[in-house]
Amino acid sequence: MLGRTPLYNDALIEKYREQNGRSSDLYPNTDWQKETLTGSGLQQSHFLTIQGGTQKVKLLGSFGLLDQKGIIENSSFKRYTIRNNADITFSDKLKARVDLQFVNAITTEPAATSDPNTSASGEIFQWMNGIPANQIGITENGQWGVGWNGVNPISATRDGGTNRQRAPFGSINATLNYKPVEWLEAEAAYSPKYALSSVKNFRKAIQSYLPNGTRSFLTPALTSLTQKQAQSFFNNMRATITASKSFGNHDLKFLIGGSREDYYNESLNGYRDTYILPEYPVLNTGSALNQTATGDAEEWALQSLFSRFNYTYKGKYLFEVNARYDGSSRFSAGNKYGFFPSASAGWRISEEDFFGGLKNTINEAKLRLSWGRLGNQLIGTYPSTTALELESTALGKQIVNTATLNKMANKNISWEATEEKNIGIDLTILNNLSITADYYRRRTKDILLELDVPLIVGLKAPFQNAGVVDNKGWELGIVYKGNIKDFNYNVSFNMSDVKNTVVDMKGINEAGKLQVNREGYSIGSLFGYEAQGFFTSDAEVAAHAKQFGTVKAGDIKYKDQNGDGLITESDKIIIGSVIPRFTFASNIGASYKGIDFSMLLQGVGKANGYVNGPGVLPFNVGGALGGTIREENKDRWSPENPGAKYPRLAFGESNNEQASSFWMRDASYLRIKNIQIGYTLPANVVKKLSINRLRVFANGSNMASFDRFLNGYDVEAPIGSGSVYPQVKLYSFGLEATF
Template sequence: MKKRSNRVGLNRPLKKLLLKMKLTFAIFLFCLVSVSASTYSQVTRLNISLSGNNMVDVFKEIEEQSEFYFFYQREDLKDLNNISVNVQDATITQILDEVLSGTNLSYKIVDRYIIVKQEGSDFGETLLQPDQQKGVRGAVTDNKGEFLPGVTVLIKGTSQGTVTDMDGKFSFSEIPEGAVLQFSFIGMKTQEIAVGSNLVVNVSMQEDAIGLEEVVAVGYGTQKKVNLTGAVSAVKMEEVLGDRPVTSLGAILQGSIPGFTASSSAVPGGGNNFNIRGLESINGGAPLVLVDNVVFNDLYLINPEDIESVSVLKDASSAAIYGARASFGVILITTKKGKRNEKLTINYNNNFAFSRVDNLPELASPSDMIKTLQDGGYSSIWSGQNIETYVGLLQDYISNPQNYPLGWTEVNGTKYFLKQTDVMGDMFETSWKQNHNISVQGGSEKINYRISVGYTDEDGILVSGKDAFTRTNVSSYVSGDITPWLSTSMDMKYNSGDKRYPFLDGSSELGIWKTNLPSYHPDGMLPYGTDGQEYLVMTPANVISMAKASKSVSDDSRIFSRTELKPLKGLSAILEYSFQLSMNDYEAYANYFQVHQGLAESIKPSTSTDPFTTSRSSTRYTTINAYANYSNTFNKLHNVSLVAGYNQEYNDYRYIYSQAYNMISNDLPSLSGTNGATPSQTSDAYSQYALRGSFFRANYNYAQKYFIEFNGRYDLSSKFPKDYRSGFFPSVSAAWNMANEPFMKGAEKVISQLKLRGSYGTLGNQDIGNYGYLPTLPVVDGQWIYNGVEPQTIGNMRMVRANYTWEQVNTINGGIDFGFQNQKLTGTFDIYQRNTIGMLGPGEELPAVAGATAADQNAADMETNGWEFSLNWKGNAGEVKYGLGFNIYDSRSKITKYKNETKLLSAPYYVGQEIGEIWGYVADGFYTESDFDETGALRSDVVSIKGVTSHVGDIKYKNLMDNETSVNIIDQGDNTVNDPGDRTIIGNSRPRFQYGFNGNAEWNGLGLSFILQGVGKRDAWIGGNIKFPMSDQYGTVYKDQVGKIWTPENSTNAFYGRIYENAGSSQGANQRASDKFLSNAAYLRVKNITLSYNLPASILQRIHLKNVKVFFSGENLFTFDHLPSGIDPESLGWTYPHYRTLSFGINLNL
C-alpha cells in the first residue's frame, strides 16, 4: 500500500488578508443595504392598472412589481371588492392613499414591509416595536401574507428552540451573540437568518422547491414539476450523494429513482450501466445521457461533486424531443454553475476511505475436501496423489502438526499439501481511497461563475496495488449579461482518468488452484521444479503479484458556449455550441514468468509469446443547438409555452492498434523490442456519423388545472440508407390536476396535489453500427501459404437490405401524482406499455448457392409492460427533522415477432418468449437401488436419461413429455417450444420488483441517513464449481458443499448427486439445469449509512468559516441474499467482488 501525504491550507499572512477583505466587504454591504432600505419606498415607482378586483389582488400586484410585502388580516379586506386603480409611475404612498381612500383602513411602511389594519387596531404593532428584553421576537408568514403557526424556530448550533403561536409569533428572552435563527416548516423552504443587532426578525416562508414549485430539467429547458404531463423523475445530487465514499455515478443513483436501474463495476474506474424501464431491444441499447444538453458517454470520468441534479425522462412524451437517440429514455445531468447575487463561496471537501472484501468463496479445509473425495469413491486425484495416503497424512497432520513444519510432505516423489491456507483471501488486501474537491463560486446581479478542481485516487483490493484508478477534474463556468437582452456563458471542462489492472495473456493456463496450496513462498521451504530451480506456487496472489499491470489513460476535454437573446418579453433565442475531444491510450504487456503448478510436478509459463499491445483512439464530437423559447400567461388563466429548434451532431472516431511478440527485454517491452520470432500485427479503424434534427414542444394549461403537451422531432441519421434516413417522432400528453378544481376547495390542507397523467408517443432507435447498410468486404487470412507466410485476402461480401432503417418504439403511459398534508406525503404511480417494432433480426433464409448469409432486416418486435411507484414523507418530531422515501418498479418483456417459425430453443428468440426465461429439468430425487434390477440395469418403468448410464445416487428427473420415439426417456425432444422434451420453464433471470428505501434525520447539527436497495424476485442459474462440488476434473469442494454429497451412508441428507473420479461417468447429468439447483437471486443491500455533524455557529464565528461538517460513512455494509458465498447478487458470478467501504471526511465552507 502506498503512503501519501496531502496538505491543504493557507499561510497565516494570506489568511489575515482574506479576513480583512471579507470584513471590508461585509461593512460596505451593510452600509449599502441600510441606505437602500431607507430610500426604497421613496424611489420605487409602480404602474398599476386593475379594474373590478378585490383588495387582495391589488396587494398581490404590488408585490409582483416590487419588493414590498403586505401584512393584513383577511377579515379586514373581505368586503373590499370591485376596486379599480390606474396609476403610472406612482410611489407606494400615492397608490395606497388612492386605494384605501374611503375605507376605515390605515397603513404603515417599515422598510419593505407594509402593515394594513383597521383604524385604532394594534394589529402588527408588536412586529415593529423593539423588545425591551435582551432577546429577539418576530413573526412568520406564508407567501400569502398570512401568519403561520407551528413553525420551528431554532437558535442554530444550540438545543434552544421554540415554535410560533397561533398568530405566527415567536420570541426568545435571551440569545447568544452572533446567533443565527433557523426557521423550518413542512412544505416550506428552511431559512437561516443572522440576528445581528436586530431585535425584531420577521420572516416570510416560501414554498419548498421539493414540493409543488420544484423545477426539473426537461428537453431543451426546464418545467415546474407540478406542470409535468410526462413520466419524469428527478433527484438532487446533494441528496443521493451526500457524504458517501462513492465516485461512480451509477453507484450513487442506484435505487434512488423508480423505473431506473443504475449499476457500476466494482473495479476501480469501472464503467456505468444505466437502464430505464427494462430491456431496451434485443440488439441492446441504453438511455441517452446528456450533460448540460450535450452527449457524454464516458461517465466514469465525470466528477459527481460537479453535478447539481439528474432528471430521468422515462416515457415517449418527455423524451420525444430528442427523437432518434431517446428510444429508451433520457438522462439529463445538470452541473453546478453558481448563482446570481451569490456571495463568494469557497468549498472544500474530502473523503478518506478504506475498503475490504467481505464476501469470498469459502473453500473446504484440506481434510474435508479429501474426505469428500474419499466418500465419493476417488482413489486418486488428477495430479497423482493417492486418496487413502492423503487421508492418513491429514489425520496425522491434525494430531501432530509439529511433524510437518513446512506444511507439506513428500511420499514416493509426490507432494501432499496439508496446511490450511486462505487462497482466496490472500489475493486481496485492504484498499485505500481519497477524494478531494475544491470549488469557488458566486455571482452578482449580472454575472455568475464557478471554478472547481477534483482529484480521486483509488487503490483496488487486489494484492500488489496493480488495480488502481486516479481521476482529475477541472471545471470552469462563467455566465454574464452583456445587455439586458443579451447574455452569454462559457463552460470548459477537462477530465482525465488513469486505470491500471493486472494483465495476463488471454491464452494463459494460469487459473487452477486448490484450497491446500500455500499462497506464500518462504525461502527454501517450498517445492522445487524438476530442474532444481525454486518457483512460486500458482496461486492467485502469486500470479497477480508477478503479472504486469495494463494501463489505460483517458482524457476528455470539452468546451460549451451558450448565447441567449431576449428580444421580447417571454421570448428567448438560444444558440449552443460544444466541441469535445476524447482520447484514450492503452498499453498492456503479458510478461513472461513461470510458476509451479503445485499438486503436480509441472512448471506453467504465463505466456508463450509474451505479447506487448498498444492502442490509441480519439473521438471528436461537435454539437450545435439553436432553439427558441416563448412563454406567456393570458388573462391569468391561459398559460402557453413553446420551444422550437434545430440540432446537429457530428462524431469522428479514429483507432490504431499494434501488437508485438517475444520481447527481448521482459522489463522494457516495446513494439521495436521484439526478436521477430512471431510477426507483429497492426490494424486501424475509423468511422463517422452525423445527425440532424428539428424539434418542437408546445405546452398549454388552463388555470393550472388542465394540461396538454405536444412534442415532436424530425431526424436525419447517416446510419441508414439515403432513402430511409429520415423519421418523424411525435408524442402527446395531457394531465388534470384535480387539486385545483373548485370542488376541492376546503381540502387544500389535506390534498395539496392530485394529478392524473396520460401520454402516447413514438421514438426511433439509431443505436446500431455506423455502416450496417453498406455491403462490406472483410479482410481474412488466406487458406494457403505463399513464400512461407499465410497471406491476407478479401472474403465474401456481406449482404445488406436496401430498406434497412429505424427501430421504432411506441410507448403509452398513465400515471398519477399526489400530495397530502401540504406535501408532507407525496408520491407517484405509473403504468406503461412499450412496443419496440422493427428490431434488426434474421432475415429470410437464402439458398446455399447464394454464397452468403441472409442480411439482417427490421423483422422483430418486442412488448414491455411495467409499473413503478414512489412514496416520500417529510416531517418533524419535535426538534428532529426527518424524511423517508420508498420506490419500487417492475417490468416484463416478451417477443411478439421473430424469424423462428419452428420456435427452436437453440435460437436466440421465438414468438411468445418472455425475456429471461430459464429452461431446465424438474428434479425428482435420486435414483435408488429399487430403480435397478438384479443386473444393475434400470427397470423399464423407471425414467432413464438419454445417452447416460445412471447409477444409484444420481439425480433423477421427472418425465414431462413422451412421444413416439421417446417413452419414459429424459431428453430434449425436438428442442422446440412445442416439443422441448422433458424441459420446462423453471425460472427467469430478469430482475423483478427492484426497490430502494432511504431516510434521513437531523437534530441540532447531527445528521443520520441511510440507503437500502434490492431486488424482490430473480432466478439465477449459476452452475460450475461454485455450485457443484468437483464439477470437473480440476474442481474443488466448497465449505457449504461438505456433507451434502450423496454417498451410500449419506443418502437421506444429501443435496447433491454422487460425484465420480475426475468428474467422469454420469456426473455431467447430475449438473444439468434443473429447478433443484436454481438459485434465488433476490437480495437486500444496505448501500449506505452516514453520520454527520455540523459545527455550531458559536465555533464557526471564532474560526471565520461559514460551515464545517464532519462525517463518517459506510458503503455496501450488509447484504442479505440466498446465494453461495462469494457470489455477489449484482454480478451473479465470481468476478471482481463488491467490497465494504468505511470512510470519513470533512466539508468546509469559507
C-alpha cells in the same frame, strides 16, 4: 466419491492433520483467497470548489481526486476532474454560459489475460475460488509454486504485469441565450467532446518451480505487450427558439429547434512478444517475428428537427404535444428519417371548485395521461450496407491480402420504434406526504433479427426489422417529510415492476445456450432442463430416459418433455427470467440540531439467479476437471444421506453440470447500500477559524445484504460463473469545509 478408489489415503490425511492447518511444500495447504486478496482497498476522495466574480461574470472552478486501491495487488482506479463554469451577462437581453471539463481516469489491474478488452479480475477470481488448497502457491524458499498446471493467481497479481487503461477526455458546453423581447427567447448551444483511450497490457511470463527448485511451467509461454490507442470526437450542436404568451386564463408556449450530432473514432492496435528485457515494456523492445498491427475507424451522424407546444387553461388543464423528425446516417437512403410524435395531458383536480372542501387535506391532486413514439438508431454502425472482410492469408508460400463477402446486407433496415402509453397520478397530502403512481404499456417494434435464408444463398442471413417486444409495468413513489421540534426526518420509498414479453420473433426459437429469446417469454430467459430431484436407485436410472454419461443413484433427474426416452436439447424449456421484478429503494434521513443521518436501502422482490462453473459446481475449475468444492457442496447425496442438498460427487461426469432448474437460485435481496452520519459544528465556533461551515462525517457503503443467494457471490450479478470483481464494503471518513 461413490464407486471410486479414494484419491487420498488415510496416512496422507493424517499427515495433514498433524500439520494443524499450516502449509508446507510436502503437504501444501494454500489459502488461495487470503494470499490473493492482499490489496489494501484504501480509498480517498477530495473535492475543492472555488467561486467568485462580478455582477457581469460569475466563475466557479473545481478540482477533484478519487483514488481507489483494489483488494488484489496491482489493481486500482484513479480519477482527476477539473471543471470551470462561467456565467456571463452581456446585457439584459444577451447571456452566455461556458462549462469546461477535463477528466482523466486511470484503471489498473493485473494482466492475467493477453486480451486488453477482457477483465483480468474475472480470471483471478475464477482461479482463486477453484484451485484446491493442496496445490502450492509459494514454495517454502519463496519461489512461485506450480498452482494449477502453471496457473497461479498469487503470482499473476503480484508479478504478472499490468493492464492499464488511461481514458482522458475534455468537453465544452457553451450556450448563448438571446431574449429580444419578454415573450421570445433564442438559444444556441455547442457541446464538443474529445476523448483519448490508451490501453497497455503487458503480460509477463512467470516461471513456477517445484519444491526442490526445479523449473516447472512458464505461464504464459512468452512475455507479450498488447497496446491500443484510440481517439474519438463527439460533436453536438443545438439551436432552439421559444415563444411564451399568456392571454387571460390561457398560457401558451411553443418551442422549435434543431440539433446535429456526429461521432468519429479511430484506433490502432499493436502486439509483440518475446521480451528479453521485460524492464522495458515498449513495442520496440519486443520481437518482430510475431508482431501484429491493426487499425479501424467508424463514424456516424444524427440530425433532428423537433418542436413542442404547451397549453394551460386556468392553471388546471395542461396539454403538451411534441414532434421529432430524426435522421441517422446508419440507414440507407430512403430509410434514414423517422417521425416520432408524443402527447400528454394533465388535470389538476385539486384546482377545481368542487375540490375546495378537501384542499386542506389533499393539497395537490393531478391526473396525467401520455402517449408517444420514440426511435432507436443504436443498431450497430452500418448493418444496412454490404461489408467486405479484409484479411491476410498464406497463398503460394507468400502472404496475400483478401477481401471476402460473408454476410448479406439489407438496405431496407430502418428505425426500431417504441410506442408507450402511460397513466399517472400525483398527490400531496397534509403538505407532508407526496405520492406518485404510474402505469405504462410499452411496445417496441421492428427489432432487428437475423431471419433464416436458404443455405443455397451461401451467405449469412442479414438483419431485418421483424421483432416485437412488450413491457407492461408500474411505478410508485412515496415521500414523507416531518419534524418534531428540532428533529427533522424524511422517508422516501419507490417501487417498480415490469413484465417483459417477446411477442414476435417470426418463429425463431433460440437454443443451445443458457439465455435465449423466445416468443411468450422475457428477453434473455434462462433455458435448460427441468430437474426432478435425484435418482434414488440405479433401478430408477434404468427405467428413466437416457441422460448424460454414466448416471447413477444420486444424480440429477431431468424430465423427458417429449417422451422419446432420450434427454436431448429438445427437452429443454424456459426455466426462469433474468429480468428482476419488484425493484425498490428507500432513502431515510434525519437531523437534530447539528447531527444528520442518512441511509439508502435497495432491493429486488423477485428474481432468478443462475451461477455455475468454478466455485459452484464441484471440481470444476474454469472448465477443467479438478479443483475444489464449496463447503455447502459437502452436503452431497449418498445412500446414508438421501436428503442431501446436492447430488453425488461424480468426478469427470457431465450429467449434473447440465443447465437445469436445479442450479437456479433465488436472487431477490435487500441491501443496505449506504449509511452516513455527520455533524456540523456550530457557526459561532467555526467562524473563529474563518470558516463559514464545517461538517465531519463517517460513511459506510455496501454495509449488509439479506438474501438467499449463494454464499460469497454477488446477488446483483446473478447470472454467469460468478467470476466478477465483488462489491466491497467500504468505510470512509471525511470533512466538508466552506470558506
